[in-house]
Amino acid sequence: MPELPEVETTRRGLSPHVVGARVDTATVRDRRMRWPVEPGLEQRLRGQTVRQLDRRAKYLLFDFDKGQLMIHLGMSGSLRLVESHAEIGKHDHFDLSLDNGLIMRFRDPRRFGSIHWLPIHGEHSLLAKLGPEPLSDELSAGYLFERSRGRSVAIKNFIMDNHVVVGVGNIYATEALFRAGISPKKAAGKVGLARYQRLEQAIRAVLSEAIQQGGTTLRDFVGGTGDAGYFSLSLQAYGREGEPCERCGTDMKGLRLGQRATVYCPKCQR
Template sequence: MPELPEVETIRRSLQPLLVGRAVKTILVRETRLRRPVNVRQLRKWIQGHTITALNRRGKYLLWQMDNGSRLLIHLGMSGRLGYCAGPEELEPHTHLCLGLDNGAQVRYRDPRRFGCVQAVAPNERCGLLQGLGPEPLSADFTADYLYDALHGSRRPVKAALMDSRMVVGVGNIYANEALFHCGIAPQRPAGTLSHEQWERVIESVIRVLQRAIRKGGTTLNDFRNGLGEPGFFQTDLSVYDQEDQPCQRCGRPICRVVLQGRSTYYCPACQK
C-alpha cells in the first residue's frame, strides 16, 4: 500500500495529535509480523515515555521518544495506522494498540502482516535503516549521484529506482509514473542513461512524489491517513493500472509487462 507519499501523509496527519503525548499502555495482539514483534523492548523503551517528534525515513515512520529511543513502524503492503479518540470497536487484524495519556489510541492494522514494529534503544543503530539511500526530496538526490552509482549497471532503470539502497520511498506506483513523465522506458538498462536523462528522471520523481503528497496519497483500495481519510492521487495516475487505456500524450494503449516480478505500465511510443 504505502509508498513515500502515503507514509508522509500519515505522518502529517498524526504529528499534531501525537507530539507531546505520552504512551501509557501498549497492547500487542499479534506478534507474527514480518519480523516477530519484541514486546519486551516495546515496554522497556516506549511505554511511559513522551513522543517528541514524528519523523519519516523512506517508508519508515519513526516515533522519537523523550528518552532517546525510537519506535519504528513500516506498513508493508497492507498496514494502516489509525488514531481513535474514543473506545471504538476493534477492527479485524488490529495487531497493536498504543494508549495515549489523553485516552486516545493509535492502532496498527495489517491483514497481510508484511509490516514491522520495533523499538530501537537510545543510541542503538537500527539495522533496518542501515544502507538506505538518499531521500528523494532531499538535496542528496542528484543526477551526479545516480549517474555515478549506476554507471555500467545493466539492470532496468525501474528496478534501480525501486531499490532502497539507491533512493528510498519510490515504490511500484511512483516508479511507473515518474518514468512515464520523463519519457524513459522502464526496462532501459540504468547504465545507458545520460547525465541529462538522469536529471529528467530526478525531476519527474520529485514532481510526482510532491503532487501525490499534496493530494494526500493514492487510495487504490484501502489506504487511509491517520484520521481515516482517503487520498486522491489515484485520479492523477497516468500509467499505473491503466493497461489498454489511451496514453495521455499519444493516445496509443498503455502496455503492461512484468519486470522483476512487478506489474509495469508504460507507453512504448512515448517512453524510450
C-alpha cells in the same frame, strides 16, 4: 496502501496528536509481523512521552527519551487515531494508548509491516544501507548517473532499489518514468545524464504532488480510516494498460519487471 506519500501523510496526520503525548499502555495483539515484535516492547514504551515523529524512507520513527519506535506499514498497514471505545478489528495488531485519550492503532491485514524498538536513535541494520531521500538535496541526477554506471538492471528496478534511493515504489516509479519519457526496461547504465535529470525532476514532482494531495485528507485523520488509499493524483501510466497514452494516443503496454506490474507507452518512452 503505503508508498512514500502515504507514509508522509500519515506522519503529518499523526504528528500533532501524538507528539507531546505520554504512553499509558502499549498493547501488542499479534506479534507475528514481518519480524516478530520484540518481547517487552510494551514495557519499554509505557510512561514515555513522544518527543517527535520522523520519517526515514517508509519507516516512521517515534522519538522517545530512551529510544525510538520504528514502524513500517508494509503493503497493507495503516495507522490511525481512534477514541478509546472504538471497536477492535481483526487486523488491529498494535495499540499505543495515549494520555490525551486517543489510541494510535496499527492495522495490517497482510502483516508485512514491522515494529521495532531502537535503543539508540537511528541505529538499526534496516536503516543502515538506505539511499538518499528522494525529496532531499542528496538526490541528484549526477548521483543517479554515477551510481548506475555499469549496471544492467532495468531502470525501473534501479530506482525502486532502496540502496539507490528510498521511497520510490511501484506506482510512482511507473509514473516518473512515464513523465520522463524513459522506458522502464532500459538498462540503468545506458541512461545518460540528461535523461537522469528529467527522471530526477519527475520523481520529485510525482512524489510531492502526491504528498500535497494527501494533505487534503489530514483534516479527517482522527477517527477516520487512516487509509488514504491512492491519492487522487491523476495516474497517467499505472493501471492503464491497454488504454491510449495521454500524450500520443498509442496503446499503453504492460509487462512485468522484477515480479511487478509495469505499464508504459512504447512510443513516448524509449
